[in-house]
Amino acid sequence: MKKIRISSSSLIVSSSNFWHRFSDEYELDFSEYGNWSGALLSEEMNLVDILVIFSSDLNANMNKDSDSSALFFKLLEGKLCKAKSEVVVAFSSWQPDSLVRRSKYDNSNKEFHYWMNTKLNILATKYPLLYKIDLDYELSIEGLSQSFDSRNWYFAHCHLSHSGLRTLSDSIYSLVTSFTKPTSKVLILDCDNTLWGGVIGEDGISGIQLGQDGVGKMFSDFQIAVKRLSKEGVLLALCSKNEEFDVWKVFDEHESTVLSRNDIIISKINWSDKSKNIKAISKELSLDLNSFVFFDDNPVEREKVRKILPMVNTVEPPENILDWPKFLQNLDCFAKSKLIEDDKNKIDQYRKKAKFVEDSSSSNNEMEYLKSIKLKPRFTNINESNLMRAMQLIGKTNQFNLRTVRHSQSTLFDMINVNNDSVFLMSLVDAYGDHGLIGLAAIKDISSRIVYIDSLLISCRVLGRYIEYELLNEIIRRAKDYGYKYLVSQCLPTERNTPAQDFQKGSPFTKMERIDLNLTSRERKDLYNYFLENESIYAIELTNYQEKFKEIFNE
Amino acid sequence: MSNKQLLKIMEDTFPTANIPENWMESKLGSPKEWDSLGHFTFLMSIEEYYKIKFSIDQMSEVTTIKQIMEIIDNSKK
Numbered sequence: 001m002k003k004i005r006i007s008s009s010s011l012i013v014s015s016s017n018f019w020h021r022f023s024d025e026y027e028l029d030f031s032e033y034g035n036w037s038g039a040l041l042s043e044e045m046n047l048v049d050i051l052v053i054f055s056s057d058l059n060a061n062m063n064k065d066s067d068s069s070a071l072f073f074k075l076l077e078g079k080l081c082k083a084k085s086e087v088v089v090a091f092s093s094w095q096p097d098s099l100v101r102r103s104k105y106d107n108s109n110k111e112f113h114y115w116m117n118t119k120l121n122i123l124a125t126k127y128p129l130l131y132k133i134d135l136d137y138e139l140s141i142e143g144l145s146q147s148f149d150s151r152n153w154y155f156a157h158c159h160l161s162h163s164g165l166r167t168l169s170d171s172i173y174s175l176v177t178s179f180t181k182p183t184s185k186v187l188i189l190d191c192d193n194t195l196w197g198g199v200i201g202e203d204g205i206s207g208i209q210l211g212q213d214g215v216g217k218m219f220s221d222f223q224i225a226v227k228r229l230s231k232e233g234v235l236l237a238l239c240s241k242n243e244e245f246d247v248w249k250v251f252d253e254h255e256s257t258v259l260s261r262n263d264i265i266i267s268k269i270n271w272s273d274k275s276k277n278i279k280a281i282s283k284e285l286s287l288d289l290n291s292f293v294f295f296d297d298n299p300v301e302r303e304k305v306r307k308i309l310p311m312v313n314t315v316e317p318p319e320n321i322l323d324w325p326k327f328l329q330n331l332d333c334f335a336k337s338k339l340i341e342d343d344k345n346k347i348d349q350y351r352k353k354a355k356f357v358e359d360s361s362s363s364n365n366e367m368e369y370l371k372s373i374k375l376k377p378r379f380t381n382i383n384e385s386n387l388m389r390a391m392q393l394i395g396k397t398n399q400f401n402l403r404t405v406r407h408s409q410s411t412l413f414d415m416i417n418v419n420n421d422s423v424f425l426m427s428l429v430d431a432y433g434d435h436g437l438i439g440l441a442a443i444k445d446i447s448s449r450i451v452y453i454d455s456l457l458i459s460c461r462v463l464g465r466y467i468e469y470e471l472l473n474e475i476i477r478r479a480k481d482y483g484y485k486y487l488v489s490q491c492l493p494t495e496r497n498t499p500a501q502d503f504q505k506g507s508p509f510t511k512m513e514r515i516d517l518n519l520t521s522r523e524r525k526d527l528y529n530y531f532l533e534n535e536s537i538y539a540i541e542l543t544n545y546q547e548k549f550k551e552i553f554n555e
Numbered sequence: 556m557s558n559k560q561l562l563k564i565m566e567d568t569f570p571t572a573n574i575p576e577n578w579m580e581s582k583l584g585s586p587k588e589w590d591s592l593g594h595f596t597f598l599m600s601i602e603e604y605y606k607i608k609f610s611i612d613q614m615s616e617v618t619t620i621k622q623i624m625e626i627i628d629n630s631k632k
Contacts, residue, residue, distance in 0.1 A: 015596045016567055017603050151611045156595040162603055 003047035004176060007031040007039035009057035011158035018165045021173050033157065040075035045084040048179070050172055051076075052135075054159050055093035055112050065498075073119060080127040086179055087127075090171065091116050092135035092159070094144050111496070118461055131175060138171045139164055174332050182291050184313060184333040187229060188278060190296035191240035191247050191269075195223060195259065200246045211256025221325040223258035230263050234334050235285065238267035239277045239294075274301055275308040293333060297321075370465060370552040373431040377470045377553055380437075381424050382416055389437045390425055393457060397440075398496045400463055402456040402489065402504065407442075415442055415454070421478050423455075426471050428462055438462045439471050443479060446488070446526050450517070451479045453489040454530075456500075468503055469548040480542050486517055487540045490531045508548055509538035561624065564604055568597045583618035594618070605630065 059066035093113035139147035147164030197209025209216040268277035426439035442455040491504035572588040
């Protein structure tokens, strides 16, 4: 029996009415609540660790720089370096909050949630054994207000209600059971009343329901859901009691069919027993029956297949057929994380790399690590094809945004018209993949010798790689090309741009007073058109500038 | 009838406890497995089964099987 340890930041009720589903296959062990660090530090490796984290337990103020959030991620990464079994982090940050307040900005718990999610995504890419459950999403399906219970919180330090605890248990169950079940590879479909409404042999091609408003539309959507699975690599097979000629007519000729003959890998359209046909399909594809999913509207056929071929996953479609497309989309059996599938043999490589990260406590090693992930930043001017992305970055970037100037297309074009090189985008490729366009910078001149940073922003999902310095390097290369002598800059602090504020204060920037710029009164006046008087202004002298962190960036 | 179900919930909640013949005399602290955490778990299970909801005051005041039975009976009226 596989062991599961559940550790949580506050009480999770362990009574069997919530957890009975596990009892046949798993041994559940609930750690004393609040002691998530114990689980993360534990040397016991042969169990699945589930960490249930409520952000407000980590820190009441949803501050991501808090010690406990930092500690959590530090211990988590330490654990992952050594983990031999899956580690699941289920996390929730929801708290009720005024709609009006949220109409301008996300509240701090939502931001914190987003931050947790991003952080876990990065770790989950690096460590194949890490999985996350976004509890706020799962709980929202039943309703968040239904899922939390303030009585349970004040009486026993348990955030969740009966319904919330059930959702938690179900989510963990679905995920944990997917670890051991093989991914389903084949979807076997009936035809009449499954891929279309009615019976093709009796109703004829114009009589079946497919594409029309109402149920016909549902069958189209069902076919769309099937098609989507096939695009993800699921093999489609037909198993129908019909005349072959009739069935293919729908695929070839019906104007609303989504699936075509080519989508079907194999078909058994005849009058013999379905279990016999399914066995034949398994043989012909040489795929194991336990990777088969069987979908049939007819309960008698389902029951027969279940009896004769219990290893086939015969799914029970919802009673209300209108729910079928959603049902198919929600099936977990096809949805196993692709990363794990493709990278099973890479787990060891990942582990070595992870070990390396763990060992690199000094900044020297951090540089080695950054070198090893082969950062390749690229720069491109604004053009039609990337304009939308540029606007998106300008509109959405909050954390690493030096001045948070929300340019409109026209103010952006004004700058480009003055100098085409003054606004540009940065893209990034590294060992983790192609991140696309993730940064933007814009510079404007004060005078012929002084230029200032109008915008400098980087999408938060790629932070931690020092690429902000390469963006600055590029600004300076461009400024030098145009003959400027000094770069000046000022960060406009917002509640959320702490990373940009820190960047502004650090090297290579120096406070403007310390550099003798010999500002003319005209220059000074122009400068304060853009800069605040009560915030520090920083400057870089361009002629002697040494490019920062050049060694970690690759051409 | 309802008594038997309550006994079953009690046995499920405190699987290691030695529940005596006169289990209807049980209360918070006796058996010892019925501790404060066990109390909450027990009441949650009772809520789930009988489809009732204790107020936060009831949760701290109701500490004996007899009191629990009274609330269950009242909820049926």
